[in-house]
Amino acid sequence: GAVVSQHPSWVICKSGTSVKIECRSLDFQATTMFWYRQFPKQSLMLMATSNEGSKATYEQGVEKDKFLINHASLTLSTLTVTSAHPEDSSFYICSAEVAYSNEQYFGPGTRLTVT
Amino acid sequence: QQQVKQSPQSLIVQKGGIPIINCAYENTAFDYFPWYQQFPGKGPALLIAIRPDVSEKKEGRFTISFNKSAKQFSLHIMDSQPGDSATYFCAASGYGQNFVFGPGTRLSVLP
Numbered sequence: 052g053a054v055v056s057q058h059p060s061w062v063i064c065k066s067g068t069s070v071k072i073e074c075r076s077l078d079f080q081a082t083t084m085f086w087y088r089q090f091p092k093q094s095l096m097l098m099a100t101s102n103e104g105s106k107a108t109y110e111q112g113v114e115k116d117k118f119l120i121n122h123a124s125l126t127l128s129t130l131t132v133t134s135a136h137p138e139d140s141s142f143y144i145c146s147a148e149v150a151y152s153n154e155q156y157f158g159p160g161t162r163l164t165v166t
Numbered sequence: 167q168q169q170v171k172q173s174p175q176s177l178i179v180q181k182g183g184i185p186i187i188n189c190a191y192e193n194t195a196f197d198y199f200p201w202y203q204q205f206p207g208k209g210p211a212l213l214i215a216i217r218p219d220v221s222e223k224k225e226g227r228f229t230i231s232f233n234k235s236a237k238q239f240s241l242h243i244m245d246s247q248p249g250d251s252a253t254y255f256c257a258a259s260g261y262g263q264n265f266v267f268g269p270g271t272r273l274s275v276l277p
Contacts, residue, residue, distance in 0.1 A: 053212075055209075057209070085264070085265070092272075093269075093270075094255060094267050094268065094269045094270050095210070095255070095267050097264060097265070100264060142207075144209045144210070146209075153197075153198035153259050153260075153261075154198075154200075154212070154215070155200070155212075155259075155265060156212060157202070157209040157210045157211065157212075158209050159208055159209045160207070160208060160209040162207070
């Protein structure tokens, strides 16, 4: 149990385009989902926290107009990188928190490359 | 106060050895301490987790030791195998608080 899927697993896009990444909890309800960014050989950097049905909470330094987060249901959250630039190239990972617990399960990640 | 310190940064052991990774936290409100294993190009996978009401938890070859008074916890991997080579992250969280991750430990188990 506690499986989180992410789609796509990798994406290459041109500078200036937008990319949407989906995160789904497959066998549990997640009232809270998190989006992280990870640079090579570094730890996870929390970008934002999204709660179902409400606006996401962004960490300091993360542009909310650039990284649009929608948490439309208890099993789906999406991250849209708008007007992507090469510096947005990174490994994006979502996680989902099991309702009423601290337990957090991660998706497999999405490798974004902006050319 | 939100920081979680993790050491060592990297670790090399022989097959069958017992690598130990240590973490320390400051926020006494933390009450959930998980360990994650991450292979290159993959998302972190929950390995084992402990809450402060116990001092030790074992799952298979993985053991967490927890010292509440010292605000430290550690991961021990018994009979380590080359397939255990990965990056390990400790984390801490509490009610209403986001996860705080350690910087990670790159473990290499030599055959």
